[in-house]
Amino acid sequence: MAYAQPHPRLSVVSNSSLSSVDHLSPTTSSTRFSLPSAPSLHGAASIVKAGPNRPNIYERNLNKTRGAEVSGAAFAFLFSEIVQYTQKRVSGINDLERQLNTLGYRIGTRVIELMVWRAEGSSKTPKREIKLISVLMMVHTQVWKAVFGKPADAIERSVENPDEYMIIDNDPPIERHISVPRDMSQLSCSSFTAGIVEAVLDGLSFPARVTAHNTPNPQFPNRTTILIKLEKSVLDREELLK
Incomplete structure (x- = not known):
């Protein structure tokens, strides 16, 4: 879906203005999608041999998989x-984008559930964000890191x-290995990401x-804008909290 920047915008935050060491570190690249090195023959043999004794995936500690990486090639093929x-x-x-959005929504419900569970398990006094800007910042940073290995x-x-906010991703990981035909140039596969964001916001009562809209420029041909249009009830609640 083409998106020609219809509204003037006020920047809330960008990576260039963030001063934390985490954002300035070169390790903030998308390591989550890095390709793992090929196992040796000895390693492969040991994996096969230990197969029957491997623990059930449902018995794995979710906190131990917090920093687990996913093969970029496997993810690209699956998507x-x-x-x-x-x-x-x-x-x-439009129908294709709607279906991708629905699939992303299903992922988003699991993402927010896992993030809340980990937050409650790692803190004696977990807190829930109730301000709009704080929630959007959490989506921009924590959710993006959990899903894509880097902040937006x-x-x-x-x-x-x-009632409109926009999250900008200059190089969406899910768009890197996708070649869209010319007759479908308006297609944005980041509708999948939009579904994830929508599910997270719904789960947080926003x-x-x-x-999702394609907003390419010469420097970032895959640049994507995730447009968030809030319901009126959210804005009314924000007024009461001021």
């Missing part, structure tokens, strides 16, 4: 198959529409309609 499978069962670009690049607020 490609998802897009192709869905494309064969829809009637147009910026978050902006619409000047004309107070209902919104979230969509």
Whole structure:
């Protein structure tokens, strides 16, 4: 879906303005999608031999997998198959984006559940964010890191529409290995990401309609904008909290 920057925007935060060591460190690259080195023959043999004794995946400690990496090649292949499978069962670009959004929403419900569980388990006094900006910052940083291994690049607020916010990702990991045909140039596979964001916001009681839009520029051809349009109830609650 093409998105031609319809509204003036006020920058809330961008990676260039963040001063934390975590954001300035070169290790903030997308290591979550780094390709693992090929195992040796000896290692492969030992893995096969130990197969029957490996613990059930449902018995694994969720805190021990907090920093686990996922093969970039495996993720790209799986997501490609998802897009192709869905494309064969829809009637147009809008329908395809809607289906990807629905699939992302299912992932988002699990992401927020896991993040809340880990936060409650690692802190004696866990807190829940109730302010809009704090929640958006959490999505921009913590959710993006949990899913993509890096924070988003910026978050902006619409000047004309107070109920609209935009999260900018200059190089979305899910778009890196996707080649969109010319006749489908308006397609944004980041609708999958939009579904994740929408589920997280719904889970935190900040209902919104979230969509993805291609906003490329010469420096970042895959640049994507995640547009968040909040429901009126969220803005009314923000006024009461002031």
